[in-house]
Amino acid sequence: DVKVTQSSRYLVKRTGEKVFLECVQDMDHENMFWYRQDPGLGLRLIYFSYDVKMKEKGDIPEGYSVSREKKERFSLILESASTNQTSMYLCASSPWGGSQPQHFGDGTRLSIL
Amino acid sequence: GENVEQHPSTLSVQEGDSAVIKCTYSDSASNYFPWYKQELGKRPQLIIDIRSNVGEKKDQRIAVTLNKTAKHFSLHITETQPEDSAVYFCAAKGTGNTPLVFGKGTRLSVIA
Numbered sequence A: 001d002v003k004v005t006q007s008s009r010y011l012v013k014r015t016g017e018k019v020f021l022e023c024v025q026d027m028d029h030e031n032m033f034w035y036r037q038d039p040g041l042g043l044r045l046i047y048f049s050y051d052v053k054m055k056e057k058g059d060i061p062e063g064y065s066v067s068r069e070k071k072e073r074f075s076l077i078l079e080s081a082s083t084n085q086t087s088m089y090l091c092a093s094s095p096w097g098g099s100q101p102q103h104f105g106d107g108t109r110l111s112i113l
Numbered sequence B: 001g002e003n004v005e006q007h008p009s010t011l012s013v014q015e016g017d018s019a020v021i022k023c024t025y026s027d028s029a030s031n032y033f034p035w036y037k038q039e040l041g042k043r044p045q046l047i048i049d050i051r052s053n054v055g056e057k058k059d060q061r062i063a064v065t066l067n068k069t070a071k072h073f074s075l076h077i078t079e080t081q082p083e084d085s086a087v088y089f090c091a092a093k094g095t096g097n098t099p100l101v102f103g104k105g106t107r108l109s110v111i112a
Helices: none
Strands: A005-007 A010-013 A019-024 A033-038 A042-049 A062-070 A073-078 A088-094 A108-112 B004-007 B011-012 B017-024 B032-038 B047-051 B057-061 B062-067 B074-078 B085-094 B106-111
Touching: A005 A062, A005 A088, A019 A088, A019 A108, A033 A062, A033 A073, A042 A073, A042 A108, A073 A088, A108 B057, B004 B085, B011 B017, B017 B085, B017 B106, B032 B057, B032 B062, B047 B057, B074 B085
Parallel strands: A010 A108, B011 B106
Antiparallel strands: A005 A019, A019 A073, A033 A042, A033 A088, A062 A073, A088 A108, B004 B017, B017 B074, B032 B047, B032 B085, B057 B062, B062 B074, B085 B106
């Protein structure tokens, strides 16, 4: 069974801090994704990566960056956290190619004070 | 790029009744359509998916239909139970190594 593990379920940070959210998958998937989930807005893609050191912008990349130094690990970075980045963040992974589902982690609920 | 619209945003049904959630997509090249269920405080989980070479797929009380000509697909849940209460997301995926594009979700409440 695919396991996608996010390092924290809940995180509280202050405005202006640099914040790291970590995600690890154990199925040797090529693709990894970071989503933001807000009520009424669904799942919005921030960034995705299809290989080590490769990244693609999603729909809402502003204020975020990512790092993928190893195949199993994908990090989301908030360079200077702001209150409007308070949200639920979901990581997902999938194999390369079409017709494949994405598997999600449990999410990190991030609060920026 | 792909755009997925999902309706309704909220749905309440009596236990035992059927529930239908509808999605439309814009990219005629899309060929994979999964549905996810997200219970309160939990991760989205895949419940059923359909590929473009199939018109309908069933799994016990859940079925999905796909109309490629009209570019819409639907989730049907029969004999609903309280444990079906959750947020449901549809998604569409084009050819190649592209991400899923999600609808905004439907909050289903099954009233006992």
